Amino acid sequence: MATIDLLQNWTQPQGLLAVGEPFWADDPTPEVKAIHDPDGNSFVDLGGTLDRITSHGYDLIEMLIASPDDWDRYQAEMWPNLAAWLDTNPDHALAGEVRQGWHDNQRSYLHNARRSLGWGVFVIRPST
Numbered sequence: 001m002a003t004i005d006l007l008q009n010w011t012q013p014q015g016l017l018a019v020g021e022p023f024w025a026d027d028p029t030p031e032v033k034a035i036h037d038p039d040g041n042s043f044v045d046l047g048g049t050l051d052r053i054t055s056h057g058y059d060l061i062e063m064l065i066a067s068p069d070d071w072d073r074y075q076a077e078m079w080p081n082l083a084a085w086l087d088t089n090p091d092h093a094l095a096g097e098v099r100q101g102w103h104d105n106q107r108s109y110l111h112n113a114r115r116s117l118g119w120g121v122f123v124i125r126p127s128t
Helices: 002-010 030-036 046-055 066-076 078-088 093-115
Strands: 017-022 058-065 117-126
Touching: 002 017, 002 046, 017 093, 030 093, 046 058, 046 117, 066 078, 066 093, 078 093, 093 117
Parallel strands: none
Antiparallel strands: 017 117, 058 117
């Protein structure tokens, strides 16, 4: 977790860190893994996230995990913006690419990623 390495330089001894981290909530399909974790080691499950935290010399104090509804809101809030941009820029050179990317993202999320991806904020402190 490179975020821990970065933040610990700006934290007081025994200070708390809040780290946002994606994780696998369920085993991903090969398609989802290829899109979201192409190197094969960026995401782990929640147990693996705990292992990463403790391997950096930290204790997990608290966590807040996004629900499927939270993820849906995060994803779906982008769609009206894309639709509005396409309505305003129908002749833009990138309009077709933007539309295709929007639809590909929706399809991937709703068919696969929604069940596999999780997000949490983990509050940690140095182990004593």
